[in-house]
Amino acid sequence: MKLTxxxxxxxxxxxxxxxxxxxxxxxxxxxxxxxxxxxDDKSRLRKKLKSSRVKIRNIYDAILCNGNNLLRHAIASNxxxxxxxxxxxxxxxxxxxxxxxxxxEGNGHSGSPLIxxxxxxxxx
Numbered sequence: 849m850k851l852t853x854x855x856x857x858x859x860x861x862x863x864x865x866x867x868x869x870x871x872x873x874x875x876x877x878x879x880x881x882x883x884x885x886x887x888d889d890k891s892r893l894r895k896k897l898k899s900s901r902v903k904i905r906n907i908y909d910a911i912l913c914n915g916n917n918l919l920r921h922a923i924a925s926n927x928x929x930x931x932x933x934x935x936x937x938x939x940x941x942x943x944x945x946x947x948x949x950x951x952x953e954g955n956g957h958s959g960s961p962l963i964x965x966x967x968x969x970x971x972x
Contacts, residue, residue: 884930920951
């Protein structure tokens, strides 16, 4: 009975340590991506995505930068290069609803060059 308790406790400890490591790595990845978008550093953004073996389309909904998704963060930061890269790597169906365009126009970013890129990609 004691051996079973010890084994269960040890496995729970090991499992909790592995989950906290992954959460820390995900938070670090998100912080790096937000930083690169804000700095309009497309090459570092691409390198980070490649080294992490992730694609923008798979993490787009999960990462928030100052409460905004990556595309809105690029619009707010006037990061045309990284914003265009993000738009080109997202599926068209994500852009077709026009939510990011509405957000930009409602928050004083209607003059952003990314609005035209989003409209062209989404066919709006």
